[in-house]
Amino acid sequence: MASLKDLRNRIASVKATQKITKAMQMVAAAKLRRAQMAAEAARPYAERMETVLGNLAGGLVGNAQAPVLLAGTGKTQTHLLLVCTGERGLCGAFNSSIVRLAREKAQLLIAEGKDVKILCVGRKGAEQLRRIYPDRIIEVVDLRSVRNIGFKEANDIATKVLNLLYAGSFDVCTLFYSNFKSVIAQVPTATQIIPATFPERDEAEAGPVYEYEPVEEEILADLLPRNIAVQIFRALLENQASFYGAQMSAMDNATRNAGEMIKKQTLTYNRTRQAMITKELIEIISGAEAL
Amino acid sequence: MATLPFELVSPERLVFSGAVTEVIVPGAEGEFGVLAGHAPFIGMLKPGILTIKTGGELRRFFVRGGFAEVNPAGLTVLAEEAKPVEELDLATLRQQIQDAREDLSDATSDEIRQRAARQLADLEQVADALERGFAPVTKH
Numbered sequence: 001m002a003s004l005k006d007l008r009n010r011i012a013s014v015k016a017t018q019k020i021t022k023a024m025q026m027v028a029a030a031k032l033r034r035a036q037m038a039a040e041a042a043r044p045y046a047e048r049m050e051t052v053l054g055n056l057a058g059g060l061v062g063n064a065q066a067p068v069l070l071a072g073t074g075k076t077q078t079h080l081l082l083v084c085t086g087e088r089g090l091c092g093a094f095n096s097s098i099v100r101l102a103r104e105k106a107q108l109l110i111a112e113g114k115d116v117k118i119l120c121v122g123r124k125g126a127e128q129l130r131r132i133y134p135d136r137i138i139e140v141v142d143l144r145s146v147r148n149i150g151f152k153e154a155n156d157i158a159t160k161v162l163n164l165l166y167a168g169s170f171d172v173c174t175l176f177y178s179n180f181k182s183v184i185a186q187v188p189t190a191t192q193i194i195p196a197t198f199p200e201r202d203e204a205e206a207g208p209v210y211e212y213e214p215v216e217e218e219i220l221a222d223l224l225p226r227n228i229a230v231q232i233f234r235a236l237l238e239n240q241a242s243f244y245g246a247q248m249s250a251m252d253n254a255t256r257n258a259g260e261m262i263k264k265q266t267l268t269y270n271r272t273r274q275a276m277i278t279k280e281l282i283e284i285i286s287g288a289e290a291l
Numbered sequence: 292m293a294t295l296p297f298e299l300v301s302p303e304r305l306v307f308s309g310a311v312t313e314v315i316v317p318g319a320e321g322e323f324g325v326l327a328g329h330a331p332f333i334g335m336l337k338p339g340i341l342t343i344k345t346g347g348e349l350r351r352f353f354v355r356g357g358f359a360e361v362n363p364a365g366l367t368v369l370a371e372e373a374k375p376v377e378e379l380d381l382a383t384l385r386q387q388i389q390d391a392r393e394d395l396s397d398a399t400s401d402e403i404r405q406r407a408a409r410q411l412a413d414l415e416q417v418a419d420a421l422e423r424g425f426a427p428v429t430k431h
Contacts, residue, residue, distance in 0.1 A: 041304040048300065048369055052333065052360055151302040151371065210362075213320055213334040219358065222335060226356070226371065233302055 004276070007269040011262060018258035024090065025251035032183065032244035038149075039180060039237040046234045049227055054198040055210065056220050067217075069224035072195035073171045078115040080170035081106060082161065082193075084177040084235050085125030086243040087144045092250035094178060094186065094243055095124040101188040102176045103132060117170055121157060121236070138169075149240055154233030161232075162225055165194060177235035178242035184249055186242035193231050196224060293327035296365030297343065299352060301373040306352065307343065314366055315342040316359045317413075325359075325366050332361040336370060338413040340420060351376040353417065355387075381421060388414045 002010075057070055083102045085095045102125075106116050118137045120126035126140040139160070146153055164170060173194035179187045191197075212219060294310040315324045317339030325332075338355040356371035391411040398404035 038303070042302055044298070044305055045300045045302045045369055048360070048367055052358070052369075056333075154302075155371075210331045210333045210360075213318060213332070219333065219335055223358065230302060 002268075002272075004269065004272060007265060007272060011265045011269060014258050014261050014265065018255055018262065021251045021254040021258060025248055025255060028244045028248040028251060032241065032248055035237070035241040035244050036180070039234075039241045042234055042237050046230050049223070049230050050198065053196070053220075053223055053227055056216055056223070057196065057198055067221055067224055068165065069194055069228070070196050070220070073165075073168075075171045076114070078117065078170040078172075079109050080161070080164065080173040080194075081116060081118045082157075082173060082175045082232070083118060083120050083122075083125045083129065084175070084232075084239050085120070085122035086239065087123050087142070088243075088247075089124060090250065091243055091247035092253075094246035094250075095122075095128065097186075097188045098176055098178055099125050099128045101190060102129070105174065105176075105190060106133065106136075119161070119164075122239075138164075143236075149233075149236050151229070151233055154236055155229045157232050158225065158229035161194070161228060175231060175235055177239045178246075180238045180241040180245060183245045186246055191231070191235075193228055196227065294345075295325065295327040295329070298365070298367045299341070299354075299373050300367065300369050302371065306373045306375075307350075309345070311343050311345045313344040314368075315344075316366075316368060317341060317354065318359070325361055329361045329366070331363070332359075334359050336368070338410065339417055340376065341368065341370075341373075353379045376421070379421065381418065384414065384418050384421065388418060 081102050083098065085098050089095065102118070106118070109116050116133070116136055118129055118133060119139050119141070120129060120137060121141045121143065123140070123142055123144060126137065130137060141157055141160075143149065143153060161173060165173070172192065175191045175193050177189060177191075179189040181187055294312055295314075297307070297309065297311045297314055298305065299307040313324055313326050315322055316334070317337050319335035319337050322339075323334065336354055336357050336359060339353075341352045341354045343350045343352070352373055352375055354368065354370040354373045357369045359366065359368045388411065391407060391414055395404065395407040395411055398407050
């Protein structure tokens with residue numbers, strides 16, 4: 001049986017861990033609020049962009065001269081999976097669930113005989129994917145040094161993706177990230193960004209007829225690459241919020257578990273202490289009786 | 292005077308939202324003013340100064356990259372970069388001009404070269420305006 005000193009040490013160490021997880025939970029909660037605000041602030045831009053692009057693209061479907069970003073390269077042989085995960089662990093199943101979704105998609109594509117390439121954003125996802133597909137990862141974007149994710153980071157990633165596309169390295173690009181529903185629900189999501197997809201709309205709710213300056217094709221050619229950046233930006237922000245949400249609930253759990261552990265250990269400690277006192281008393285009494 | 296709802300949105304935040312009398316937008320094919328009741332319109336932006344008029348008051352914003360959309364519900368400007376002129380600092384702008392210069396010298400095709408040259412000219416114009424102060428705009 002463990003001695004009293006061992007038990008005391010054990011309780012002290014669990015208490016120290018609990019303090020750390022508690023602090024991490026509070027930090028995550030504070031950061032979550034900011035990340036959530038950032039994600040919400042980015043929403044109007046992305047939504048407007050989608051509407052306008054939807055309007056523009058509607059008129060060009062089936063047009064042979066539609067830009068590559070809209071119509072695709074005409075092939076679906078090579079797929080690029082853009083997997084956005086967090087840079088840190090200690091956040092429950094956040095990273096693993098995104099990776100799992102990406103892995104399932106990759107397995108499906110490989111089974112169909114397609115080529116799969118992976119571009120990782122975030123260290124954690126890259127670490128996990130490297131174990132399964134060591135040869136398929138073409139690049140890892142590290143955002144560890146970035147404090148607040150700005151549009152610039154998203155734009156840099158978008159430029160990378162576009163350069164790959166223009167170099168003919170892939171035909172279809174799918175973006176993986178975690179959609180922030182609430183603090184307790186983060187849904188791993190896959191969105192195809194190249195060729196672009198837009199939600200179907202009824203003819204009846206089509207907006208007013210717009211005048212364009214310059215011509216529609218030119219606007220579209222400018223907006224489509226921008227849209228890629230916007231989509232990635234949105235994914236990064238959603239991810240950020242999801243990450244802190246996941247971390248908060250993971251740390252909350254950890255704190256609670258530590259509390260339970262302390263309770264159990266304290267009980268054992270007290271029992272052992274009492275047992276020892278009783279044992280000493282018996283020794284003294286039986287010693288006195290022997291006299 | 293009739294007002295129109297106006298929103299200036301950048302990817303990071305909603306920069307301005309409110310009812311205004313007139314907005315002058317730096318369009319890719321020339322500046323255009325938008326008043327209440329404008330016909331539905333979508334136009335690209337060039338880097339430049341966007342001016343908002345509310346009553347007799349003027350507010351200026353630097354915008355870069357994106358487009359303006361006018362629909363019956365009002366005017367929305369989506370810009371990759373949008374900030375009040377007061378927050379614009381000349382050093383960043385210089386940096387952008389420098390980048391544009393490099394783009395121009397790196398250009399591989401005529402089309403890219405033309406676009407880079409236009410971008411550079413627009414940015415230089417803004418820097419120029421910023422240094423000299425703005426030309427007075429007639430008040431309504």
